[in-house]
Amino acid sequence: MSNNPSLHLAEYLERLPGTTFKKLYQQPSTAFAIFRRMLPHLAKTFVMRMLFMPHPMTLNDLDVWVKPEAKRKKDQSLSILRGLHIVQISAPSKEKPQEIQLMSNFKRSLRLALTGGGNHNSFGVPSSLLIPPEIDLPFLDRYARKKWEDVLHFVVSSVGYKSVGDGSGPNKGVKELLIAGRLVDRRPNGGLGITQAGFTFLLQEANAQVWTLLLLWLDVLGNNKGSGLDPVDMLSFLFMLASLELGRAYDTNALTEERRNMLPSLVDFGLIYIPQHKRSMFFPTRLATTLTSGGNSLRTISEGVTAATQSAQTSQQSLGPLGGGGGEQQAGSVVIETNYRLYAYTQSALQIAVLALFAKLNMRFPDMVAGRLSRASIRQAINFGITADQIISYLAAHAHEQMHRTAALTNKPVLPPTVVDQIRLWQLENERMKTTSGFLFRDFTDDKDYLDTARFSEEIGVLVWRNDHARMFFANKHEQIKDFLKTRKRAE
Amino acid sequence: MDAVDVSEHYEVTSIDSPPSLLSIVIDTNPRAWAALDSRLSLAQAISNILVFVNAHLAFSNTNQVAVIAAHVNRAVWLYPTAQKPAAAKDNSGDVQMQDVSAETNNSSSPSANKYPQFAQIESSVFSSIQSLMAETTIQDLDQVTTQLSGALTLALCRINKASQALSSSDTTLSNAAPVNSTAPPPVKGRIVVISVSDSEPSQxxxxxxxxxxxxHNQVAIDTIALAGDSTFLQQACFNTNGIFLKASNPQGLLTYLMFGLIPDTEARESIITPTHDTVDFRTACFCHGKVVDTGFVCSxxxxxxxxxxxxxxxxxxxTVLALGNYGAKPAVVPRKKKKKKKIVNGSGREETGSATGTPKP
Structure with missing residues (x-):
């Protein structure tokens, strides 16, 4: 049992053993989703170039592909590719240069995903039943938003800001999960209190929030041996969900027994919708289909337009609160100026409550709140256990469209640097130390040994600190350095 | 204490890379493809191109794709297909087109073995290219060249529309802030031309x-020339920092595409791209449309x-132009024996007649 379940997908995947990846990559949809979601751009280009190569290629050839100034980027890409068990690099030896190739499993699955064909059914079997007319995209979006807001309301209300949410709160199972994942804590007085992990959760953008919750769920179920669920299969199922098409019905009967058992929980999270009277079909919602899109990618053209028209429609139908973790809220609503004033175009009680955690809000209008960041308000947030980084990344993730546009036009950062610096300085007033967990490497036999290893760790981006004089360096991960040292020793 | 470096600046920029829009222009000249048929048939080429399209879409789900056919007498959308404007409530063309293709796809039962978007594009491209070939008449076949400029223009229009949709309907901002020309465009546009025929001089x-x-819009034009002599496309690639590939073995189209053309403008910042060292800079004359090496230029x-x-x-x-004594044999005058000039005032500078230099503006 790990005490701190990983909140990010990358960390979670990194911990999995190689055999798990072998199983995962059996499914084209999983290979496809991991390719899309987890790799940096350069790594994707490498994979695509190698995908249809019949033979392994030498590492030297790969060096020739990239410009000298991008070497660091290349090394990081390669280290991620190795970490995810996508490529395989032969051990160095005297007679043959090192060779690189894609893992055969991954290669086969990604080829199948691109060319189509095969008989794997990994992109979901559509339901042949008639779709009830009331289920359309706006309906699914409203449904997903409602479900997700319930979850967030539950977390945020434990801070003490009583939100005026109309929701009845999430299901008991979800509440248990949030407590088990230590996003909220049971306090001695019987109430619930938010933890620092909870704040991290709240301040993430919606896509990362969904993944955090799902990973918690995988952890909890994985540790519970009696449930009979295989975490690998579940993860594979989640990736499959991500490749389904929004607004289409899929057949539950085509799923395996285990996967069918997962459906009720997914309904609780709002990832899928099952009509009351037709239990044999399910609809993925936007929360599910955007699982593999990174960051703010909901700001796409077609989806942006759809979201805009839909929000216009919903506001005509009902003046329900917009935003709060659903699909459209992604558009971003927070404007922050260099004079520390903050404006948020939102009427979501949830978002206002989150903003109130670190800003002093002093005006509220029908569709907007205004306030400012001050030393006192940031200090208060830090006392809650929120870090400056979290606040800044929240502001960046929810920045208004206008902020992005101005930034793109003037080629400047999205958030005003003065504000960002000041938030950090306010935090530094209290804590002058930053802790990084990791590993200290020292007692190298000679200088060359030390320099080579340190350079390697810098190239793969794990080096945190080094002192050439004392021949010591500190890295936050050690697996690849260990391999490196091993191969060095063997080569000698 | 001094370990805390507060002088460092933390800058928050938007992390996500802008979506990349790929427009593929396929030269569908029937004559040229017939000549190429023994090595690579059009159907094989299309399926190779579709794999390439899928690979591009796999990069990110914000990536978009458009496929355009440059035919002998017109340019046609293969995907997204511009069918009759359905009774949709919004005015934006993009969404409608996708809706329509989704609807047409609903009628045929989709396979569970294929990513839905890929299946949509495939069926759309295949059906429109079939109807395009069915509509081609015998008279059309007399043309040996292709209407490339129309297809390029269509592709550019689509990229422009997409980038405007992204930077959104905000005119006040662009009026207020001076547009920085170095600012990256909101969408990375790229056009890939698959050329099989000669360049048409009149175009x-x-x-x-x-x-x-x-x-001007920072859109790169890449070309893969399977056959023919595509002079203008070489210049196009050169001018837009694109890649020009001359495929000597058309059978390996997929490899050319996946290896040479998969890096988009973002990846090209770190990847060395295949280059073409000789660029044919010849141009077509305005009077007869002939490609010329040396010509006459109106002053x-x-x-x-x-x-x-x-x-x-x-x-x-x-303008009435004087040709001077063009064509006259230059008279060869024997060179006078030069006397060595003596440097009078010690400086090698030529006498300009004024003591001060030219005033600077």
């Missing part, structure tokens, strides 16, 4: 207009002619 001006528009409007125009009048701007 020189429209093609070049499209090329300069693309260069006023810079129009190019392969021979002196009638009455020495420029066909474009009407």
């Amino acid at each position: 020189y001006i429209p093609t070049m207009n499209a090329v300069f528009a693309a260069a 006023v409007c810079l129009s190019i002619f392969c021979e002196p125009p009638e009455n020495a009048e420029c066909l474009t701007c009407g």
Whole structure:
């Protein structure tokens, strides 16, 4: 049992053993989703170039592909590719240069995903039943938003800001999960209190929030041996969900027994919708289909337009609160100026409550709140256990469209640097130390040994600190350095 | 204490890379494909191209794709297909098109073994290329060249529309803030031309207009030439920092595509791209549409002619031009023996007649 379940997908995947990846990559949809979601751009280009190569290629050839100034980027890409068990690099030896190739499993699955064909059914079997007319995209979006807001309301209300949410709160199972994942804590007085992990959760953008919750769920179920669920299969199922098409019905009967058992929980999270009277079909919602899109990618053209028209429609139908973790809220609503004033175009009680955690809000209008960041308000947030980084990344993730546009036009950062610096300085007033967990490497036999290893760790981006004089360096991960040292020793 | 470095600046920029829009222009000249048929048939080429399209879409789900056929007499959308505007409530064309193709796809039962978007594109491209071939008449076949400029223009329009949709309907901002030309465009546009025929000289001006528009919008034009002599496309790639590939083995189209053309403009910052060292810079003359090495240029409007125009009048701007003694054999005058110039005032500078230098503006 790990005490701190990983909140990010990358960390979670990194911990999995190689055999798990072998199983995962059996499914084209999983290979496809991991390719899309987890790799940096350069790594994707490498994979695509190698995908249809019949033979392994030498590492030297790969060096020739990239410009000298991008070497660091290349090394990081390669280290991620190795970490995810996508490529395989032969051990160095005297007679043959090192060779690189894609893992055969991954290669086969990604080829199948691109060319189509095969008989794997990994992109979901559509339901042949008639779709009830009331289920359309706006309906699914409203449904997903409602479900997700319930979850967030539950977390945020434990801070003490009583939100005026109309929701009845999430299901008991979800509440248990949030407590088990230590996003909220049971306090001695019987109430619930938010933890620092909870704040991290709240301040993430919606896509990362969904993944955090799902990973918690995988952890909890994985540790519970009696449930009979295989975490690998579940993860594979989640990736499959991500490749389904929004607004289409899929057949539950085509799923395996285990996967069918997962459906009720997914309904609780709002990832899928099952009509009351037709239990044999399910609809993925936007929360599910955007699982593999990174960051703010909901700001796409077609989806942006759809979201805009839909929000216009919903506001005509009902003046329900917009935003709060659903699909459209992604558009971003927070404007922050260099004079520390903050404006948020939102009427979501949830978002206002989150903003109130670190800003002093002093005006509220029908569709907007205004306030400012001050030393006192940031200090208060830090006392809650929120870090400056979290606040800044929240502001960046929810920045208004206008902020992005101005930034793109003037080629400047999205958030005003003065504000960002000041938030950090306010935090530094209290804590002058930053802790990084990791590993200290020292007692190298000679200088060359030390320099080579340190350079390697810098190239793969794990080096945190080094002192050439004392021949010591500190890295936050050690697996690849260990391999490196091993191969060095063997080569000698 | 001094370990805390507060002088460092933390900058938050938007992390996500902008979506990349790929427009593929396929030269569908029936004659050229027939000539190529023994090595690579059109159907094989299309399926290779579709794999390439899928690979591009796999990069990110914000990536978009458009496929355009440059036919002998017109340019046609293969995907997204512009069918009759369905009774949709919004006015934006993009969404409608996708809706329509989704609907058409609903009728056929989709496979569970294929990513839905890929299946949509495939069926759309195949059906539109079939109807395009069915509509081609025998008269059309007389043309040996292709209407490339129209297809390039369509592709550019789509990229422009997409980038405007992204930077959104906000005119006040662009009026207020001076547009920084170095700012990256909101969408990475790229056009890939799959060329099989010669460049049509009469299309020189429209093609070049499209090329300069693309260069202005930072849209790269990449070309893979399977056959034919595509002079203008070489220039297009050169002007827009694109890649020009001359495929000597058309059978390996997929490898050319997946290896040479998969890096988009973002990846090209770190990847060394295949280059073509010789660029054919020849141009077409304005009078007969012939591709010329050396020509006559109007000194006023810079129009190019392969021979002196009638009455020495420029066909474009009407200026009367004097040709001088063109064609006359230059008289060879024996060189005078030069006396060595003596440096008078010690400086090698030529006498300009004034003591002060030219005033700077």
